[in-house]
Amino acid sequence: MASLRCRRDFCGVICLILTYFSVFYADYVVIQYVLIPAYADSVWGTLHGSLFNLVLLLLLACHSKAVFSDPGMVPLPDTALDFSDLRSQSSRMNERGCEGWTVCSRCETYRPPRAHHCRVCQRCIRRMDHHCPWINNCVGELNQKYFIQFLFYTGA
Ligand SMILES: [Zn+2]
Numbered sequence: 238m239a240s241l242r243c244r245r246d247f248c249g250v251i252c253l254i255l256t257y258f259s260v261f262y263a264d265y266v267v268i269q270y271v272l273i274p275a276y277a278d279s280v281w282g283t284l285h286g287s288l289f290n291l292v293l294l295l296l297l298a299c300h301s302k303a304v305f306s307d308p309g310m311v312p313l314p315d316t317a318l319d320f321s322d323l324r325s326q327s328s329r330m331n332e333r334g335c336e337g338w339t340v341c342s343r344c345e346t347y348r349p350p351r352a353h354h355c356r357v358c359q360r361c362i363r364r365m366d367h368h369c370p371w372i373n374n375c376v377g378e379l380n381q382k383y384f385i386q387f388l389f390y391t392g393a
């Protein structure tokens with residue numbers, strides 16, 4: 238599902254590759270030009286290097302989790318809504334007290350309050366924060382914690 242979306246969004250894939258490339262390049266530069274000259278044949282260099290790589294590994298783990306996890310997509314209905322019936326249906330819903338639920342005309346489905354439509358994902362996302370090109374995914378209800386972890390490790 239997620240990988241399907243990746244292949245569709247060419248620009249997002251480029252951003253992903255750029256992210257991974259810059260991370261590995263930073264890794265290479267730090268080890269080659271900082272750690273090796275500074276700690277040549279000492280235990281600290283190896284320790285430093287493995288610690289740095291550990292953080293990097295965590296970063297990539299968070300990143301891939303954020304990329305491939307579902308941000309909280311509103312499931313598509315089995316059958317498309319009949320739009321001639323839409324007005325009466327939504328008024329019926331309001332009568333039932335389901336306030337805040339809206340209809341997305343692009344997904345042709347009902348969406349809960351605070352859900353927004355993402356044009357890149359072509360889906361409605363619950364509690365959508367924004368679409369992040371670096372993770373090629375929307376930041377929403379379910380993967381927000383991975384995204385925050387990713388930012389944390391990037392800063393570290
Ligand atoms: Zn939608």
Ligand SMILES: [Zn+2]
Nearest residue numbers: 355358368375
């Ligand atoms: Zn999106």
